Amino acid sequence: MIGALQQQLAKLPPWLRPRGLRYPRLASGEHTRLAGKRIFILPSKQGLFFIGVLIVILIGASNYANNMAFALAFTLGSVMLVSIFHTYRNLAGLELRVSHIDDCFAGEQGVFTLQLSNPSRRARYDIELTSLATQGDRVDLGPQDHARATLLKPGPRRGRLPLGRLTVATRYPLGLCRAWAYVEVSAEALVYPRPADSHSRPGHSQSVGEGIETNEPGNDDFHGFRPYQAGDSMRHINWKALARERGLISKQFHRHQNPELWLDWDDTRGDLEARLSQLCRWLLDADGRQQRYGLRLPGVEVTIGEGPAQRRRCLRQLALFGTGGNA
Template sequence: MMQNARQWFRAQFGRWLKKRLPAARSITLDRHRLFVFPSRAGFGFLLFVVVILLVAINYQNNMVFGLAFLLSSLLVITILHTWGNLSGLTVSSLRAIPVFAGESAVFEIRISRPERGARHAITLTWPDGDSAYTSLLEEKEVIVELSLPAHRRGVLRPGRLLIETHYPLGLVRCWSWIDLALETLVYPQPLESEFHSGDSGETDSGEVMVNLAGDDYYGLREYQPGDSLKQVAWKHYARGHDLQTRQFAAYRDHQLWLDYEAFTGGVEARLSALCFEVLRVEANREEYGLRLPGIEIEPGKGDRHREQVLSALALFQGGAG
């Protein structure tokens, strides 16, 4: 029951945050986006001030009253400084390089401050991922890298990012949950598998010979009775060599296709095998195409073609054929 209540509260809080703090690629932290609350140390400090105030009231001691008011003023000033440490910062999402399933995706985030005022001890955290600590002293902006495990292929969206500070005394916590609309592609995990070439994924040579009745010179073979005299290599024979026949062949261009149907297993197993073949063929600098159910990418090579093919594998939603 407690778990259901916790899930309900998180869902309600998430909907409230979505309305209060909508997603954007760049967010400036202002009074509408920042929350301030005493930390555990702050609650202890506040309790200490209350005790001192009660002692002062009980004994009517002006010096103790002065101490209580001094500590209260310190807490108020700390609240203002903690809030000001985040207020005015602009947090922007930069790039995120696609990764393979099982790796960690790295997201680049830029934090910039106004012209005046250094910023100290800022923490950025994903609830289920990495944390980073930074300060902006003389520099006006910094770039922070945060990693997040990529367990499954597809589009990885980290969700909201927690940015917080306890500066300067640790008595007050100022924070915000911001959504920078971060996302990146996660390619299938490359796993070697048996490749059943069949008709769709023939040999990966540049050309393939179709017959020996074409117009292109292919080579010589030993003369056999019945061969056409027009095909006999007479010049070769005149040099004292054995009688041989010239061969001619017809060639056609060959295209290497990586076909979903050429592999066995479930959807993820086939996609992982295709991913492995893509990397292998790219390493050999060969041209290749991709066939998935409902998707066909013409043969090509190079970084752009590789990204197109791997993106198709990452986003594939079909079932096993």
């Protein structure tokens, strides 16, 4: 019931919402502190049950004029009241930051890694992080400690996948009250098109470019060594050098016979999604062979390139193509 009410309230424009629902927006790399004003607190189901037990004890105490039973009921009731502040304190001042986002292909799950920091000298326990349609996480934080929480959100469709409203909650210490705060996480994962089956690749399509793509290994001529750079393939690492403790060194190849490849929208068939899926497949294949490739979509062109940066650039275009988003 409370959840339904909150959802209704959250639909209001921000200035009309209760203060707790005017949550901060958290973009990637930023951090926010859960301010006290934005924290809700209400008894949990367990808390209501506890209140029920106390009422029964009170009725009995009244009837038997039993002052010690009164004292017990009042002690327990006061403990519950005091625990509200402890629950609140367990959440207030907590710092939150989106530290890393893993994109995914349609049908898989985007992985949002959040970093929580506890600036205070008290440990914080049982911090639950949940968001709509996600698998939540639960963390403990020592004094002035950091912890990572991972939320998995399914990305069924291509496009942007924001984490959405994140609920940071706690029931510590007695579980009788639940305190929670909302953070609107604007940081988003990208959902790439689902790669098409390899078999569906039409043979004639790689017509554009200087040569026919071949699959055979050995086409690359060894050219020399250079220090390892991020993005170099593991297969090209000089393992012998590493074994001799000379550090990470990559072998370099020149690719005379491995032609540059244009992944072209016009070579694909079917509806929009099918075409993007096809392009995605080719892109992954080309990347897998360390081929240099470019991407042409109607109105968009990614120049020839290689490596993880190129791969990311192209996949991004595929993810956002036609969604109206500014790639």
